[in-house]
Amino acid sequence: MRITNNMLINNIMTHLSSNLNRTMKYQNQLATGKKISMPSDDPIVASRALKLRTDVAEIQQYSRNMDDALSWMEITEATMNQINDVLQRFREITVQAANGTNTPDDLQKIGAEAGELVTQIIQLANTTYAGRYIFSGFKTDKPLLNSDGTFNVGFMENEYIQFEIGIGDFINVNVPGYDLFHRSNVASQGDVSSLFQTLDSIKKAINGQDLDPDENQHEKISNLLGELDLEIENLLRVRAGLGARMNRVELTSNRLDEDYVSFTKLMSLNEDVDMAEAIMNLFNEQNVYQASLSTTARVIQPSLVDYLK
Amino acid sequence: MSNSAFLGMEIALRGLYSSQRGMATVSHNVDNTNTPGYSRQVVNQKAARPMLMAGRVGMVGMGSDVVSVDRIRDTYLDEKYWGEIQHFGEWYVKHTILLDLQAIYNEPSNSGFSKIISDFYDALQQLSTDPSSHSIRNAVKEKGIAVAKYFNSVAAHFDHLQEDLNNMVYAKVEEINTLADQIQKLNMQIYNFEVMGYTANDLRDQRTYLVDKLAQLVNCDAYEVETGYTLPNGMPEKRFVVAISGKALVDHGSVVHLKCVTREEKLNFEDIDNLYEVVWEDGNKLKIKSGELKGYLDMRDGNDGLPALNGSGNSPSCMGIPYYQRKMNEFVQVFARAFNEGIIDIDGDGVLNDADGHVDGYTLSGAPAGRFFTMLDDEGKPMSSDQFESEVYKYAEAKGVTTSNFDKLVAGYGILTARNFSISFEIDSDPVENIAASDQAGEIGNNNNLLKLIEMRHNTHMFMEGTGEDFIKTLISTMGVDGQQASIYLGIQEGVVKQIEGRRQSISGVSLNEEMVNLVKYQQVYGAAAKMIQAYSEVLDILINRLGV
Numbered sequence: 001m002r003i004t005n006n007m008l009i010n011n012i013m014t015h016l017s018s019n020l021n022r023t024m025k026y027q028n029q030l031a032t033g034k035k036i037s038m039p040s041d042d043p044i045v046a047s048r049a050l051k052l053r054t055d056v057a058e059i060q061q062y063s064r065n066m067d068d069a070l071s072w073m074e075i076t077e078a079t080m081n082q083i084n085d086v087l088q089r090f091r092e093i094t095v096q097a098a099n100g101t102n103t104p105d106d107l108q109k110i111g112a113e114a115g116e117l118v119t120q121i122i123q124l125a126n127t128t129y130a131g132r133y134i135f136s137g138f139k140t141d142k143p144l145l146n147s148d149g150t151f152n153v154g155f156m157e158n159e160y161i162q163f164e165i166g167i168g169d170f171i172n173v174n175v176p177g178y179d180l181f182h183r184s185n186v187a188s189q190g191d192v193s194s195l196f197q198t199l200d201s202i203k204k205a206i207n208g209q210d211l212d213p214d215e216n217q218h219e220k221i222s223n224l225l226g227e228l229d230l231e232i233e234n235l236l237r238v239r240a241g242l243g244a245r246m247n248r249v250e251l252t253s254n255r256l257d258e259d260y261v262s263f264t265k266l267m268s269l270n271e272d273v274d275m276a277e278a279i280m281n282l283f284n285e286q287n288v289y290q291a292s293l294s295t296t297a298r299v300i301q302p303s304l305v306d307y308l309k
Numbered sequence: 310m311s312n313s314a315f316l317g318m319e320i321a322l323r324g325l326y327s328s329q330r331g332m333a334t335v336s337h338n339v340d341n342t343n344t345p346g347y348s349r350q351v352v353n354q355k356a357a358r359p360m361l362m363a364g365r366v367g368m369v370g371m372g373s374d375v376v377s378v379d380r381i382r383d384t385y386l387d388e389k390y391w392g393e394i395q396h397f398g399e400w401y402v403k404h405t406i407l408l409d410l411q412a413i414y415n416e417p418s419n420s421g422f423s424k425i426i427s428d429f430y431d432a433l434q435q436l437s438t439d440p441s442s443h444s445i446r447n448a449v450k451e452k453g454i455a456v457a458k459y460f461n462s463v464a465a466h467f468d469h470l471q472e473d474l475n476n477m478v479y480a481k482v483e484e485i486n487t488l489a490d491q492i493q494k495l496n497m498q499i500y501n502f503e504v505m506g507y508t509a510n511d512l513r514d515q516r517t518y519l520v521d522k523l524a525q526l527v528n529c530d531a532y533e534v535e536t537g538y539t540l541p542n543g544m545p546e547k548r549f550v551v552a553i554s555g556k557a558l559v560d561h562g563s564v565v566h567l568k569c570v571t572r573e574e575k576l577n578f579e580d581i582d583n584l585y586e587v588v589w590e591d592g593n594k595l596k597i598k599s600g601e602l603k604g605y606l607d608m609r610d611g612n613d614g615l616p617a618l619n620g621s622g623n624s625p626s627c628m629g630i631p632y633y634q635r636k637m638n639e640f641v642q643v644f645a646r647a648f649n650e651g652i653i654d655i656d657g658d659g660v661l662n663d664a665d666g667h668v669d670g671y672t673l674s675g676a677p678a679g680r681f682f683t684m685l686d687d688e689g690k691p692m693s694s695d696q697f698e699s700e701v702y703k704y705a706e707a708k709g710v711t712t713s714n715f716d717k718l719v720a721g722y723g724i725l726t727a728r729n730f731s732i733s734f735e736i737d738s739d740p741v742e743n744i745a746a747s748d749q750a751g752e753i754g755n756n757n758n759l760l761k762l763i764e765m766r767h768n769t770h771m772f773m774e775g776t777g778e779d780f781i782k783t784l785i786s787t788m789g790v791d792g793q794q795a796s797i798y799l800g801i802q803e804g805v806v807k808q809i810e811g812r813r814q815s816i817s818g819v820s821l822n823e824e825m826v827n828l829v830k831y832q833q834v835y836g837a838a839a840k841m842i843q844a845y846s847e848v849l850d851i852l853i854n855r856l857g858v
Binding site for chain 2: 001002003004005006007010011014034036038039040041042043044046047049050051053054057058060061062064065068069130132136137138139140141156161162163164167168170174271303304305308
């Protein structure tokens with residue numbers, strides 16, 4: 001084949017430019033740390049990158065939702081713990097009051113304490129988390145109980161606030177007030193809370209109010225103790241339910257943490273460049289480039305012209 | 310019988326002439342080593358007609374004669390080159406524009422669609438954990454604006470690109486016309502020159518070079534046809550013809566230009582106004598099969614072969630700007646319809662259901678909510694929910710849908726485009742009040758409506774391609790695959806063209822070594838011929854001066 005000067009030059013330019021193209025590709029990879037910079041570099045990697053980014057972002061959001069859910073539940077749990085303490089104390093003094101050896105003076109003191117405890121229950125029922133009443137169902141802007149023990153808000157059945165903690169996976173974060181304070185019977189606005197009712201009637205019995213003439217005060221208090229036990233049992237039931245839900249959130253949270261790690265790993269595998277490999281490739285290209293430059297310099301310069309004297 | 314005294318001198322003189330001519334050609338070749346389109350020339354040299362001598366001597370050689378100077382050219386390679394460079398031109402353009410398109414989508418990155426839509430849903434999720442929070446409600450509005458603005462900006466970029474491509478179409482048509490004019494002029498020069506019986510080597514090179522350039526712009530054939538007449542020099546008369554898809558652009562001395570005509574009616578619904586249609590100046594319809602012009606037209610008009618609005622057949626079957634505009638429009642229509650009205654296929658039976666959307670919720674103060682997304686009005690301000698509804702109904706009625714409000718909503722969202730997509734006036738002006746988190750009036754802690762809106766994100770029946778994000782993902786990978794294909798084809802065409810170009814250079818290119826060898830050859834012969842003259846001069850000297858009488 002006849003080789004002409006321009007063929008040589010064109011050939012050299014083609015090869016140099018394709019070499020520079022590859023060098024640029026590796027240089028780009030090293031500078032960005034990514035295998036691709038355009039979908040057309042590798043459409044499959046690009047489309048997986050989009051999917052994984054969305055997945056990772058979602059996992060992060062679900063994690064945040066779960067943190068919010070947990071703090072809401074922790075406040076609820078702490079409040080219920082205090083309610084439990086109050087009810088236990090109430091039970092102790094009720095048992096004490098049922099004892100026939102109390103002087104009227106003693107009873108009066110016990111009655112006064114019972115009154116305090118009832119007020120405390122109402123305060124606890126109106127606990128807020130970040131300005132939101134935690135037991136008021138969806139009406140988080142309104143306190144649950146009035147000071148007279150009536151419900152300030154009405155409830156629908158299953159008035160649960162749900163957070164999404166996975167795709168289509170919802171968790172109830174709140175304890176609706178009727179569940180805890182009305183033995184799970186749906187309450188309307190104005191209904192008297194059953195818990196309040198029980199405590200209030202015990203308090204009145206201790207104070208000797210509303211007593212039928214032929215009724216024995218101690219017996220009445222003893223009988224009401226049974227009602228109180230029902231309320232305590234109800235509280236335990238609700239607490240257990242909440243505990244189970246918190247457990248679930250914690251488990252899911254652990255799983256999400258693992259998912260996060262594995263998804264970011266997948267993301268990195270998918271789109272991040274293998275540095276060692278890219279550096280090797282870059283050096284390789286550099287060598288080829290230098291080799292082709294030096295051969296070019298040798299081939300392109302001399303011609304017969306140089307030797308004709 | 311004897312020779313004339315000066316015959317030897319005459320013969321040597323011819324040698325001088327021939328080698329001078331040879332050296333001139335070498336010089337011409339060397340000068341044009343880097344001239345694009347140049348083909349090397351060689352001197353066609355023959356022994357001159359011998360002199361017939363009487364007697365037994367026979368023929369006496371009369372030295373050399375230069376018969377012609379020929380260009381070394383393989384016309385088969387030219388035709389092959391024209392056949393391939395047009396595809397190179399087309400893919401070169403498509404490759405470049407697909408890179409532009411991908412840059413507009415800006416994926417994968419931390420600022421593309423997936424990030425923006427993720428942020429929007431994150432804000433909704435955040436709000437679902439605290440539905441009465443004023444600050445999160447404001448954040449939802451901002452993220453909603455970001456979603457709308459993303460589509461506006463992509464659509465605006467597409468519009469801009471389409472306009473650029475339209476201008477490029479115009480520029481390329483001008484370029485084709487200029488080349489046609491130049492070829493026509495060369496045709497006349499070559500014809501007038503060759504009528505005398507010579508070959509117009511350099512002019513022919515120039516003409517071929519112009520056709521090379523033309524072939525990259527548009528598919529064309531170039532050939533010489535014999536007219537059937539005979540020239541005074543006895544050769545058949547030929548005309549040079551350049552044709553696009555069979556119709557002559559240049560025919561010997563006549564040119565028919567191409568023309569850009571502004572379209573009366575749009576080709577695609579998504580097109581911007583005043584795009585050019587390329588036609589023949591004489592009114593004939595132009596069919597373009599490849600070349601850069603085809604690349605620009607395809608990317609400007611390509612809508613996956615959808616029937617054209619103006620009834621001129623179908624749009625180009627490639628996926629150009631109108632296709633991506635249409636897909637973006639489809640996304641905002643379906644997405645907004647589902648988000649606003651809850652009109653979405655819930656169960657995958659292919660029938661749209663009337664589920665709960667933003668309008669089915671209640672505002673913070675307990676009033677029935679309006680739409681979250683609407684469109685921009687003529688002044689570029691977001692429309693209110695009611696205003697938008699009446700526009701939607703109007704649009705549906707204009708399309709002949711009057712059966713029910715549901716049907717009207719389904720059809721009427723066609724009015725929404727990526728260009729005019731926006732959040733509603735209500736959300737824009739008072740997001741705290743107007744975002745519908747609750748599905749019951751007056752329950753500010755109720756997030757049920759939000760949860761339903763969020764759930765739609767994972768509804769795989771929202772689009773044929775799956776969820777909204779799947780839809781965009783598919784769009785972007787389609788673009789990626791197209792871009793990859795274009796770059797592969799471009800690489801192949803580049804290789805083919807380079808290969809042909811290499812063979813052309815191999816045959817027609819100037820080799821300096823070869824020219825130098827020729828130079829030495831001619832120089833030596835020149836010297837030798839001069840020596841001959843000297844020798845004859847001495848002979849004559851002896852004859853004239855020394856033969857003393």
